[in-house]
Amino acid sequence: MIDVIDADVAVIGSGGAGLMCVLHAMEADPDLDVALISKGAVGRSGCTRMVQGGYNVVLDPADSLELHFEDTLEGGQHLNDQELAWTLVSGAPEVIRELETRVGCFFDRAPDGRIHQKAFAGQRFDRTVHRGDLTGIEIMGRLRDQMFRLGPRELEDVRALDLVLDADGELAGVTVLDVMAGSFAVVRARVVVVATGGAATMYRIAAPAREKTGDGVAMCWRTGLELRDMEMMQFHPTGLLAGDSRLTGAVLEEGLRGAGAYLLNAAGERYMERYDPERMERATRDVVARAGYTEIMAGRGTPAGGVLIDISHLGAAEVERRFAGMVARTRQIGQDLARGPVEVSPTAHFHMGGAVIDRDCGTAVDGLLVSGEDAGGVHGANRLGGNGVAESTVFGARAGDAAATLARSRPLRDPDPDSVAASVERALGPLRRAGEGPPRTGKGPPRSGERLPFPLTRALKETMWTGCGLVRDRAGLERARDALEALRERAAALAVPGGAAANPAWQEALDLESQLTVARVIVASALAREESRGAHYRSDFPERDDAGWLRTLVARRGEEDGVALDSRPVALARRATR
Ligand SMILES: Cc1cc2nc3c(=O)[nH]c(=O)nc-3n(C[C@H](O)[C@H](O)[C@H](O)COP(=O)(O)OP(=O)(O)OC[C@H]3O[C@@H](n4cnc5c(N)ncnc54)[C@H](O)[C@@H]3O)c2cc1C
Numbered sequence: 001m002i003d004v005i006d007a008d009v010a011v012i013g014s015g016g017a018g019l020m021c022v023l024h025a026m027e028a029d030p031d032l033d034v035a036l037i038s039k040g041a042v043g044r045s046g047c048t049r050m051v052q053g054g055y056n057v058v059l060d061p062a063d064s065l066e067l068h069f070e071d072t073l074e075g076g077q078h079l080n081d082q083e084l085a086w087t088l089v090s091g092a093p094e095v096i097r098e099l100e101t102r103v104g105c106f107f108d109r110a111p112d113g114r115i116h117q118k119a120f121a122g123q124r125f126d127r128t129v130h131r132g133d134l135t136g137i138e139i140m141g142r143l144r145d146q147m148f149r150l151g152p153r154e155l156e157d158v159r160a161l162d163l164v165l166d167a168d169g170e171l172a173g174v175t176v177l178d179v180m181a182g183s184f185a186v187v188r189a190r191v192v193v194v195a196t197g198g199a200a201t202m203y204r205i206a207a208p209a210r211e212k213t214g215d216g217v218a219m220c221w222r223t224g225l226e227l228r229d230m231e232m233m234q235f236h237p238t239g240l241l242a243g244d245s246r247l248t249g250a251v252l253e254e255g256l257r258g259a260g261a262y263l264l265n266a267a268g269e270r271y272m273e274r275y276d277p278e279r280m281e282r283a284t285r286d287v288v289a290r291a292g293y294t295e296i297m298a299g300r301g302t303p304a305g306g307v308l309i310d311i312s313h314l315g316a317a318e319v320e321r322r323f324a325g326m327v328a329r330t331r332q333i334g335q336d337l338a339r340g341p342v343e344v345s346p347t348a349h350f351h352m353g354g355a356v357i358d359r360d361c362g363t364a365v366d367g368l369l370v371s372g373e374d375a376g377g378v379h380g381a382n383r384l385g386g387n388g389v390a391e392s393t394v395f396g397a398r399a400g401d402a403a404a405t406l407a408r409s410r411p412l413r414d415p416d417p418d419s420v421a422a423s424v425e426r427a428l429g430p431l432r433r434a435g436e437g438p439p440r441t442g443k444g445p446p447r448s449g450e451r452l453p454f455p456l457t458r459a460l461k462e463t464m465w466t467g468c469g470l471v472r473d474r475a476g477l478e479r480a481r482d483a484l485e486a487l488r489e490r491a492a493a494l495a496v497p498g499g500a501a502a503n504p505a506w507q508e509a510l511d512l513e514s515q516l517t518v519a520r521v522i523v524a525s526a527l528a529r530e531e532s533r534g535a536h537y538r539s540d541f542p543e544r545d546d547a548g549w550l551r552t553l554v555a556r557r558g559e560e561d562g563v564a565l566d567s568r569p570v571a572l573a574r575r576a577t578r
Contacts, residue, residue: 002424003185007035007153008407010174010187012160012216013195014038015046016136016392017372017399019143020095021193023103024400025407026150032404034152035187037176039159039196040211043144046197047208047373048392051136052253052325054128055393056386057092059115063125065089072387073575075122075284076352076380077534077544079229079552082574084378087359088387091394096129099393104142107131119258120385122284128386133253133325136389155187159510160215162423163192163223163368164415171367172413174219175423179507182500184424190410191367191403194220194355195396198373202515203348204465205239205249213511214518216374220355221517225363227555228376230353230518231525231536234383235470237263237288239347241306242333249347252309252326252337254385257281259322261311263292264341265300271307286382286535289346293470296345308341346470350388352379352535353522356554361399367410371399377552381534430509433495450494453509456487460515463487468523473540477527484523488516521555524563528553 009025011018014036022034038045058068068089073080099105100115107129108116120128131138157179164186166172173188199214200206221227238252257263263281265271275291276283283291292307301307311319316338320327323337330337354376361369372392379387425432434451450456467480491512496505531545532538551567558564 002420003183005035005185005187006033006412007187007189008032009191009193009403010035010037010189011152011193011195012037012174013046013197013372014040014042015195015197015372016048016139016143016389017195017197017396018193019043019140019147020393020396021195021371021400021403022152023143023146023150024397025404026152028401028404029407032407035155035189036147036152037155037158037160037174037187039157039179039215040209042154042156043140043147045209045211047136047212048389049136049140050209051139051389052133052251053120053255054118054130054135054386055092055096055389056120056123056127056384057096057129057390058089058127059093059096059117059129060125060127063127067125068127070575071123072384073380075382075384077382078380078550079232079533079570080380081377082571083359084357085380086574087398088378088391088394091398092390095390095393095397098397099139099142103146105131105138107138118255119282120254121257121282121288122384128255130255133255133323139389139393159507160196160219161427162419163219164419164423166413167416170413171365172415175420177427180502182503184427186415186420188412188415190407190412191369193361193369193371193399193403194374195370195372195399196374198351198354199515199518200233200348200351202460202464202519203469204461205345206348206461207236207239207249207251208349214514216370217354218514218517220363220370220374221521221557223365223368224557225365226356227353227521228356228552229380230376230521230555231529231553232352232381232534233348233522234285234350234352234535235289235346236349237285237292237346238309238344240329240333241304241343241345245333247329247333250329251347251349252329252342252344253323254285256309256311256323256326257288259311260314261309262313263288264308264310265295266302267300271295271300284382285385286537290470290537292344293346297471302343304343306343306345309344310341311337312340350383352376352381352383353525359398360402361395362402367406369399369402371395381536427510428500430494430496430506431500433493434497450490451497452505453491453494453496453512454505456491456494457508457512457515459483460487460512460519464519464522468519468526470537472526472536472538474527477523481523481527484516484520488520491516521563524565525553525555528565528567
């Protein structure tokens with residue numbers, strides 16, 4: 001028997017989407033019993049806290065929702081779900097006011113007293129609200145204060161494993177694992193909100209928080225939800241390069257390019273001249289990241305395999321004033337952004353793909369909501385910088401409102417004991433196999449020696465970086481697909497030593513399983529999309545093909561755990577393409 005925890009609403013993830021959801025649900029109905037399940041420290045984990053540049057929102061009368069909407073569609077190369085994109089831009093003004101006046105965030109002000117809005121790439125108006133260059137800490141710190149006031153039940157350092165249904169196939173809750181204690185429980189809930197922040201971490205160079213490993217998306221996949229736009233993985237153009245340091249991949253924010261930073265190759269050329277002479281460094285992320293990658297691959301990069309960003313021409317004092325956080329970050333690795341060029345590389349940053357949702361974060365499973373980076377559709381083929389934290393807070397708020405309403409009408413249900421047992425056994429697999437000696441997968445000889453998952457994780461990251469990264473082609477993707485299948489077999493045979501309590505190797509094995517699940521769908525989708533659009537660039541199909549491919553790829557778990565793909569025309573409900 002495992003513990004059962006009852007709640008009206010279970011929220012999985014404590015980033016911007018998770019905390020906004022808790023806030024809205026509990027304010028909509030103060031009697032709600034909300035359980036907040038967080039793999040990382042509550043309110044201090046995930047990527048919302050890492051948000052540097054800021055938050056896109058229309059506040060200036062000279063700007064307009066229509067313009068923000070069009071910029072978002074242009075950036076997303078018209079693959080966006082237009083209803084979701086409109087929901088984002090039209091909801092952001094109210095949410096930023098809420099963040100300021102009710103949640104208590106302080107954003108930078110212009111000399112005339114209005115909220116300061118800065119330039120971000122791919123936008124025709126300066127609409128990015130910020131707190132210096134560390135905006136996420138301000139938002140998350142204040143949201144966390146509000147959460148303490150409301151007092152949800154916190155399950156911290158607790159990893160959600162699987163969504164579980166009752167005997168009639170209705171959503172009944174979620175199985176969880178207390179990472180430190182090694183104990184399992186099932187949270188029975190009327191409504192479950194998945195907000196685990198997606199996963200761009202299965203690449204060699206990556207920016208997001210390390211505990212984000214696609215768990216939420218993998219959970220949705222196993223439950224049979226449709227996933228969309230999974231081939232759309234965004235690479236940020238300027239990740240730090242710092243050898244084996246954990247800071248490799250950490251982002252130098254987009255506002256630098258907005259403020260006039262140059263991107264240079266090793267010969268000192270402003271190489272964006274070659275790729276987008278009009279917008280130069282202020283082109284959208286997909287274009288700038290690919291340009292950097294192409295320079296590096298053409299041998300015009302630095303010896304460490306990077307390019308350079310230089311903003312020192314603004315003067316050291318100005319750079320230190322405007323980008324204090326970024327300057328501090330570069331000094332940590334012995335470089336100095338205020339005084340000279342800093343070595344950078346494209347870094348995997350954000351997954352535009354995710355679960356199919358409606359405007360209120362609803363899914364095909366009654367009672368199951370998905371919010372934030374775990375959901376797909378808002379950003380299409382490429383997210384604009386500044387639209388991510390807007391997404392997590394706008395849709396987090398909507399999920400909270402919807403959850404409060406839904407919880408009134410949905411009863412608590414008893415999870416099917418077999419599903420709960422299967423979830424626990426699946427998670428325990430790597431430990432069980434270690435207890436039973438060398439494992440057999442039924443496919444090939446038993447593999448001894450595969451006791452630690454770390455080499456497999458490294459192989460996964462290398463596979464995705466080289467086979468399904470910034471520049472893709474059929475042969476490389478097929479190699480990646482085959483390599484992932486081999487890795488899946490090895491992962492399924494892992495026999496991890498040590499007990500269940502506080503066992504990092506076991507946790508890594510569970511992370512790896514989620515990452516492999518998501519990576520497989522990314523590669524299958526990337527193989528299917530035979531054109532180039534936004535973040536998805538195929539060197540064998542280098543052109544965007546609106547006639548053939550203004551279509552959304554939707555993936556679903558098929559027979560024998562295969563990836564079943566379907567493509568659907570984009571509903572041009574509000575705007576045609578230009
Ligand atoms: C370095 C960096 C800088 C960025 N800068 C900007 C910016 O300037 N502007 C912008 O708009 N966007 C920016 N983004 C993107 C932005 O951070 C994301 O769009 C957004 O924060 C995602 O919010 P979220 O709530 O979906 O997920 P997150 O904030 O990432 O939260 C995920 C939560 O889920 C938890 N979790 C994960 N797995 C599990 C599990 N199995 N069980 C329980 N809990 C789990 C994590 O511990 C965490 O609490 C940046 C991203 C990065 C990485």
